[in-house]
Structure formats: structure tokens, C-alpha cells
Amino acid sequence: MLIPHPLLGLRDAQEFTYLGDASLLNRPDPAEGEAAFCDYVFLRDNPAGVHRELWYHEQGDRSWLVVTRDTVTHEILGAELARDVKGAGA
Amino acid sequence: MRYSGLRLFAEALRGHRGWKPLWRDPEPQKEYDFVIVGGGHGMATAYYLAKTFGKARIAVLDKGWIGGGNIGRNTTIIRSNYLLPGNEPFYELSMKLWEGLEQEFNFNAMVSQRGIINLIHTDGQRDTYRRRGNAMLLAGADAQLLTADEVRERAPFLNFDNPRFPIKGGLMQERAGTARHDAVVWGYARGADMAGVDIIQNCEVTGFEVENGRVTGVETTRGRIGAKTVGVAVAGNSGRVMAMAGMRLPIESHVLQAFVSEGLKPTIPGVITFGAGHFYISQSDKGGLVFGGDIDGYNSYAQRGNLPTVEDVAEGGMALMPMIGRARLLRSWGGIMDMSMDGSPIIDATGIEGLYLNAGWCYGGFKATPASGYCFAHLLATGRPHEKAKAMRLDRFARGYVIDERGAGAQPNLH
Known part of the structure; x- marks a missing residue:
């Protein structure tokens, strides 16, 4: 799989490590309590189809990306810098 | 007797045209007491539910054909070499069931x-x-x-x-050791069929029917099927299937x-x-x-x-x-x-009454097939978890009782 890095162009997915669902960017507020954190840490949507997920460019520029990928075909539909996604409040 | 030396000899003379399919291919009935989704661990579940727990009016639904899912996609290894108290007794139960399996369902599963x-x-x-x-x-x-x-x-x-x-x-x-993966599900399927279980292939579940917090049936590609109790054992697709019941899983x-x-x-x-x-x-x-x-x-x-x-x-x-x-x-x-999320399976009830879940087998589903079926059947029949599977609860994550063999935390791709 080749990931279209927004700064570096097409990079081999092997240069990256995979974390999981991009919803991990949205850590709940500590005031929301244990149940909210339990959902955040353990529960996933796990869709068959388009999935937004976090990849870390460990063997490259050490940036976190939000990659949009189809889990049924492995087709990669896009990649953004995680800091841009987080900054936009997604 | 279906198989014997004499029968083999006679069939050889007749060009092997007399062998019959191992199980019936029935049309789904309108309503069952137990509907089990998934024909792998689900088949073992149906077998024990009918044979050991004496239940009737059972159907197994599979979206494809029997033997076409993960039962045909594994490395056939059976073992019980786990560490943690939540796991090891369960896998040892499975190992013991493997040892008696061929006598139990009278089919050569090539357990070696x-x-x-x-x-x-x-x-x-x-x-x-x-x-x-x-x-x-x-x-x-x-x-x-x-x-x-x-x-x-x-x-x-x-x-x-x-x-x-x-x-x-x-x-x-x-x-x-190892076992012949296809023969395991064929043996269970034949045994379940002989005990009156309807095996319904090419029947994909497309939704759950829930009334007042209680499951009443499933929608499928072959029409609605009513059910008092539904057990879901669809390894790999658990997240997708349970999403239809409005659940998010730790998977x-x-x-x-x-x-x-x-x-x-x-x-x-x-x-x-x-x-x-x-x-x-x-x-x-x-x-x-x-x-x-x-x-x-x-x-x-x-x-x-x-x-x-x-x-x-x-x-x-x-x-x-x-x-x-x-x-x-x-x-x-x-x-x-x-x-x-902890590398261990889940055999438990859900928030919806009558809907039960068997999921989260990670790499280790094949070896667990007999015990998974046995314990899930116990849960479906009695409403209580089996002694050996009582740690495999869905709420263990919220309670902090994870069974993390690898010690890798909530990072599924590291287990």
C-alpha cells in the first residue's frame, strides 16, 4: 500500500506504524467520567468500508497522518496531517 | 451405518453414485427457539445445544457455505498453552473436548x-x-x-x-497438535443435522428485530426468521453484525x-x-x-x-x-x-435480552472451537456463563478485568 503523504508524496505503508481509528484524536474531557473514557479506550466502530485511521510516519518525518482507507479493498482514498485534522476540530 | 468397508466396496462397484450429502438443505422455518448466526463456532454451539443440553427448534444461519469462513482459513493448530487463569482452564476444556471429539460425533476429524x-x-x-x-x-x-x-x-x-x-x-x-479443519465443521454439522438442527446456508443476517429491549427475530436475505434466542458467532464480522443491533464492540x-x-x-x-x-x-x-x-x-x-x-x-x-x-x-x-482489545475472547449476554455474543477470538479461534461451542451453548441454554468461560465477559473492559496474555494494552494489532 502506498500512502499519499501530504508533504512527502507517495510513501510505502511499511514506513508507517498503525495506531487505529482516527476517533482516538478526540479524547474525552476528564470531567466526562469513567464511562466516556472506557468507550474511548476500548470501543470501536470497526466499519467494513471507508475508515479514517491514524498512521505514524516512524521511518520518515515522524508526522501523524489521518488516512482514509477502504477496509474491504485496501484502497487509500486520502491522507491528511493529523494536526490539521485536530486543528480543524474534527 | 453410513460408512463401512462393505459400503465402500459396494459404492466402488456402482461408481460412487450412492453417497448422500452429509446434512439436509432445508428452507428456513418461520420461527425457531434458537437462531445461531455463523456456521463455525456456531455449528459447534448448535451441536452441543441439541445433543448435550437437549434443546430443539434450532437453526444455524451462515452467509456463505459451511466451511467457507474462518474454519477454512486457519493453520489447524490445537493446543492449550496459555498463561492466565481466565484463559487456560477454558482452553484445557477445549483440549479435552478435542481428545474425545471423534468418538463424540463419530466423524474422522484427524485429530493428531x-x-x-x-x-x-x-x-x-x-x-x-x-x-x-x-x-x-x-x-x-x-x-x-x-x-x-x-x-x-x-x-x-x-x-x-x-x-x-x-x-x-x-x-x-x-x-x-493439529486437526483436519474442514472435517471438524463437517462432523459438527452432520451431528447437529441428525439432532434436528436446520442448517441454512447462503442466508445473511441483515438486521435484528428488537421489541421492548428483547430480541424477537432476525431479518435475513432469505426473509424474516423469528427467534426467542439469538446467538451471534461470526468471527471477523462481529463488529459489522452487532452494529445492526446498535452495539459497538471492543474489537x-x-x-x-x-x-x-x-x-x-x-x-x-x-x-x-x-x-x-x-x-x-x-x-x-x-x-x-x-x-x-x-x-x-x-x-x-x-x-x-x-x-x-x-x-x-x-x-x-x-x-x-x-x-x-x-x-x-x-x-x-x-x-x-x-x-x-485484550487479545482474549468474549462469550456473554448483551444489553438486549435474548441476544448473545461469541466473538473476539483473535488468532486463536480454531483450537477453541469445541469449548467455544460448548460454553456458548451452555450460556444460550441456561442464561448463565459456563464455569470455564466466566472470565470472558463483555463488561470486563469497563470493570478493569481484562485478560491480556500479551500485556500489550488496548492495541488490538499488538495482541
Whole structure:
């Protein structure tokens, strides 16, 4: 799989490590309590189809990306810098 | 008697035209007491539900054909060499059921207890495996620690003097081994069918019918089927199926690849696992070397993996037994795993009354088939978890009672 890095162009997915669902960017507020954190840490949507997920460019520029990928075909539909996604409040 | 020497002789004279299918292919009825979704662990569940727990009006639904899911996509290894108290007694129950399985359902599942050796490469690893072996003994399983020489007697072809990963010994379970994966589900299917279970193939569940917090039936591609109790055992697709019931699970679906070489003369005595990388290998009765390694590591429903993992597995094999480089690969495949957040399975009720879940088997579903079916049937029949599966609760994550063999935390691709 080749990931279209927004700064570096097409990079081999092997240069990256995979974390999981991009919803991990949205850590709940500590005031929301244990149940909210339990959902955040353990529960996933796990869709068959388009999935937004976090990849870390460990063997490259050490940036976190939000990659949009189809889990049924492995087709990669896009990649953004995680800091841009987080900054936009997604 | 369906099978005998005499029958085989008679059929040979008639061109084998007299053999009948092993199970019926019924139309779904309007309503059942028990509907089980998934024809793998679900088939074992239906079998024990009918035979052991004496229940009737049971249907097994499968979206494809029986034997076409993960029961046909594994490395056929059976073993009970776990560490943690939540797991080991359960897998030992499974091992005991394997030992009596062929007599139980009167079908040749080719259960072959040829042993498993987990190799030791460092002193620290020996301590860890000694601890694991003791945990196995405490749970009634068998385990023995082998010296390097004892490993060499059994498997002289291993690379003992690999400068980075010298082999210092192994943890052996003699009673572990392999089984013929298809025959296991065929045996269960035939037994369930003879006990009156309807096996309905090509019947995909498209929704659950829930009234006042209680399940009343399922919508399928072959129409609505009413049900008092629904058990879901759809490894790999659990997240997708339970989403139809409005549930999010502590599970990610990942692809795991496995490989078979061309047929070779008998060379590998049992199952051998590399302790310095992730690689496990055995030899099938047909002669093919069956081996695998890590999952690809990203969410996938594709039933096929990518080349970097193939390379990684091959590197593990070459480090362990260089002779494998001379064998040609015949085929490879990918199966979809329910990777749970602690690497252990879930057999439990859900928030919806009458709806039960059997999921999260990670890499280890095949060996668990008998106990998974038995314990799930116990849960469906009595509403209470089986003694050996009582740690495998869905709410263990919220309560802080995770069963994390690997100690990797809530990171499914590391389990």
C-alpha cells in the first residue's frame, strides 16, 4: 500500500506504524467520567468500508497522518496531517 | 451405518453414485427457539445445544457455505498453552473436548496430538515459559520444559546456532497438535443435522428485530426468521453484525495470512513456534508445510493481505529453519480476525435480552472451537456463563478485568 503523504508524496505503508481509528484524536474531557473514557479506550466502530485511521510516519518525518482507507479493498482514498485534522476540530 | 468397508466396496462397484450429502438443505422455518448466526463456532454451539443440553427448534444461519469462513482459513493448530487463569482452564476444556471429539460425533476429524514446541532463545524467555508451563500444569494441562539437546532430538533441522537467536530449549505440550479443519465443521454439522438442527446456508443476517429491549427475530436475505434466542458467532464480522443491533464492540477486524508449501516427505514432527519472532509451522498429513506469522496490522475485511507481511513471515521461517528456503510456496490466504482489545475472547449476554455474543477470538479461534461451542451453548441454554468461560465477559473492559496474555494494552494489532 502506498500512502499519499501530504508533504512527502507517495510513501510505502511499511514506513508507517498503525495506531487505529482516527476517533482516538478526540479524547474525552476528564470531567466526562469513567464511562466516556472506557468507550474511548476500548470501543470501536470497526466499519467494513471507508475508515479514517491514524498512521505514524516512524521511518520518515515522524508526522501523524489521518488516512482514509477502504477496509474491504485496501484502497487509500486520502491522507491528511493529523494536526490539521485536530486543528480543524474534527 | 453410513460408512463401512462393505459400503465402500459396494459404492466402488456402482461408481460412487450412492453417497448422500452429509446434512439436509432445508428452507428456513418461520420461527425457531434458537437462531445461531455463523456456521463455525456456531455449528459447534448448535451441536452441543441439541445433543448435550437437549434443546430443539434450532437453526444455524451462515452467509456463505459451511466451511467457507474462518474454519477454512486457519493453520489447524490445537493446543492449550496459555498463561492466565481466565484463559487456560477454558482452553484445557477445549483440549479435552478435542481428545474425545471423534468418538463424540463419530466423524474422522484427524485429530493428531503430535505436540507443540515453543522455542526458547534467552534465559529470560526460559523463566517466562517455566512460569507458563507451571500455570498449564495447575490448570490440569500437560507441559514440559525441554533442554536444547531434547529439542535437537525432536527437530534436528532447526538453526540451533543462529548467532542472534540461538535455541536454548523449548516449552512442550505433548497433547497439542493439529486437526483436519474442514472435517471438524463437517462432523459438527452432520451431528447437529441428525439432532434436528436446520442448517441454512447462503442466508445473511441483515438486521435484528428488537421489541421492548428483547430480541424477537432476525431479518435475513432469505426473509424474516423469528427467534426467542439469538446467538451471534461470526468471527471477523462481529463488529459489522452487532452494529445492526446498535452495539459497538471492543474489537477491530484484522487480516491474518497463512501459507502452505508444496507437499514434502514427513519432516516436521509437530507444531514448532519461533520464540524470537512470530512464526509457527506444522506439516499437514498431506505433506504441505503450513505456517503463518503476524497479522498485517491494519483494519481489514479483505480476506487477503499484503506482501510486506509475507516477507516478514518468510524471514522468520528462514531464521528458524533455513531448509524451508528450498520449499516452494503453494498457496496463501487471509482470514479476518476479531482482534479484541485484550487479545482474549468474549462469550456473554448483551444489553438486549435474548441476544448473545461469541466473538473476539483473535488468532486463536480454531483450537477453541469445541469449548467455544460448548460454553456458548451452555450460556444460550441456561442464561448463565459456563464455569470455564466466566472470565470472558463483555463488561470486563469497563470493570478493569481484562485478560491480556500479551500485556500489550488496548492495541488490538499488538495482541
